[in-house]
Amino acid sequence: MTGPDDVGEAWRALGRQLADLRKAAGYTQHSLAPKTISARSTIANAETGRQRPDRSFWERCDAVLRTGGVLATGYDRVIALQRSYQRSRSATAFTASIASARVDAARPARGPRAGVMDAITSVDGAAADDTTIVTAMIEGRPRRVQLSRRALLAAMSGSLMPPLAGVDATGSEETVRVDPALIEHFAVLRSVLVESDNRVGAAAILPTARQQLGHIAGFRRVARGGLHDAFLRTEARWAEFAGWLSDDLGDRAAGDWWLAQALTMAQEASDAEFTAYVFARMAQRAAEATDRDRVLGLARAADRSGAAGPPVRAFAALQRAHGQAIAGDTSAFQAAVDDAHNLVTDATTDGGGLGSFCTVPYVWAQEGDGWRRLGRPRAAVTCFDRALDAWPESYRRERGLYLARTAAAYAAAGEPEHAATTALAALERAHLTQSARTRREVAAVSSHLMTMYPTEPGVADLHAALATSPKMR
Template identity: 60%
Template sequence: MSEAWRALGQQLAVYRKAAGHTQHSLAPIVFTGRSTIANTEVGRQHPERAFRGRCDEILNTDGALTAGYDQVIAVRQKYRRARGTAAFTTALTATGTALVTDTGGQLAGEADIVTAVEDGRGQQVLVSRRALLQAVPGGVVASLAGAEPLVAATRAAQVDPAVVEHFAVLRSVLVESDNRVGAAAILPTARQQLGHIADYRRAARGSLRDALLSAEARWAEFAGWLSDDLGDRDAGEWWLAQALTMAQEAGAMEFTAYVFARMAQRAVDAADQDRVLGLARAAERAGSAQEQVRAFAAVQRAHGHTVEGDAGSFRAAIDEAHHLAAATRTDGGGLGAFCTTAYISAQGGEGWLRLGRASAAVRCFDEALDAWPEAYRRERGRYLARTAAAHAAAADEPELAAAAALAALNLATLTRSARIRREVVIAGRQLTAFPTQPGVQQLHAALAASAATL
């Protein structure tokens, strides 16, 4: 849990700095001391929810800090319930009683109902949660709250299966933080957690080891995404290759399909563009059952057709992706959840831009941005930069191009995204033919100022 608190603290620090506050200036406004702000930002102190709400209001975060606090508390509560069940299991085992099932600890107050089997007979037992937590000697069940990484010699029996869900929920917290504050604040934590997962995985056996390996694959893909956003494509490629190997070893075919599609996505902007179509087809051969993963693979196949200059096949693949995304049966979460109709419209814009159809690209980007969630600021910045490039390619809309590029640059600065800034620079170069336009002059001045701060 310490890493989750630190990540939440880093998020506060980023918002504070973006709002132009020091720790000294923020403290009295949110009715606390400077030391509380400092300790919270490094994860050493965990102020109550009301404190987060005051910070959200003053820093204009749209509730991000309160939402992050709620997520961390939910992780802690889930883990404590799971640890209590594991503790009771150990205690029963020591007396010859086997725990069969846990009905979830959904009763009011401090009690859980568990079903135990002793001498072949089942019996429901009402047990206080405190008794569950105290039923086992320290160290038998690994604690996530401040736990040190496991060493290779740790016995498999000491790995609590609850750590798999813990890492999944923690990753979701960091993904949300990445959307708001950028990769630079998140990547160090992601790398550290990958080390912890590997320690648990080395100590585990059987299906638990495979589950941890699958979790490690997802974290590796996440680290690759963060590295790419920071402009370190070599690291991004390495992490993605690790993710593919781990997913295949763990038998996680859904995630294998997704990683192949991610590889195709990266190849679009790389020297080996000829691989885009092959990697997209490899994703489709992996046979995902999830519509949004299949839609993501279809989008990459569409981009592969643009590399070949095949506009008809590109349009057909984008239409297929739209159909799959519209037919999705998920609730908006899970693998490939980002592949919505708005995302596919944005990808359609990228494809038409690559095919030299600037006006069609502008229409697609506008359609995507109209429906884009405000919380996903970094991706909004990326597509604003692409919109600027499309307007610039149209050659008769330099002011619209400059306005979109400036908006993208502001988001690049806020999220510290090297990828967005790089695309804004490209759009700025396209606009050098319009040196007297006021918006273009403002864009070039902003780019020069941002370069001076790097």
């Protein structure tokens, strides 16, 4: 069976291979670093296995060292080994916890674990074909859990709702006993819903998120001491998630409200890192409204939190970049983007930490947005293409959104056929994920193309597809 020592040795072996190839090509760590868009410390730590950069780092090393993809292939093998270990460990631990819960579930509902088994429907073995791995942040630590597809379907249908455990017939709060294990349950469930959102879109997920927020608030009101604060931190994360879902459905008023709730709860719980993250999210939304002063002010508020990790700081740096792009300051924009690239390249990925979505491909996509604002559409297309090539196929909604933005960049560059073809691909993704935001951006591209290039065949096809496609709320 694969163990942690095997995984560690695999990373070290990959690092030694990098060192050998670097030396054979005549590079020092210092000379290789800028050519791979990384720091010298990243090269040094990767070579010893202390740092585990993502696949794009190894691809860049392959390109510079002309290895024919040896390092990226090695990275894939290490990741496969690591996932095998994580799968077996998580399945064993989580199945044990479910078995314990089943014993408790057989007792009268007065017990502190009552309702937990109603919330998590099933967990299959590590070798099952119908399972998926989700990563949940539980009190600041990533946990990978293997869940059945049935659990994902239950999440989408809104059936994963634990009752308030321990309440007597009169509903008196004095008799309530709150199970601390529910913190982990809600973290895992949120990860399941995030996974479902990537696949089916916000419309199917938001009702469940709202229901779960009601349950979390109920537990928070009756919990005491440190457990109360843990529920408050959990509620803040769910509120931010509800805001994200609302934004994607085009309901900015609801998005505003949920994000304000998340900020208040994070500050009340003294959760400095999540407070910084919410400020960065607010800056992101201000950038969409092209409010430069608000963008930069909120990004500075996020930066002031010394507790934020590299991904959150990179996310905040990207908002600074957007603020500078709105102002038309190209050099300040590029400096902020460089900060974000350095932060995500040097970060040790944990696969589920706060801001873990802020990867190298994500930074490329955001850089593309900035170049589009600055009137450099061809530079934007280059960045969007790099991001789309590197993003996992499972990121359906993000892929649709950035296809729409690539189409807008093509249109601005005077390439109507490319713009129309790319916009049609984006529209298909919008339908798959029920993303009102993506459809709205496709519609804007279509309107621009119909004004500027009404006789182009591809433009007419796009306009017709939009006219016959159902609108999303």
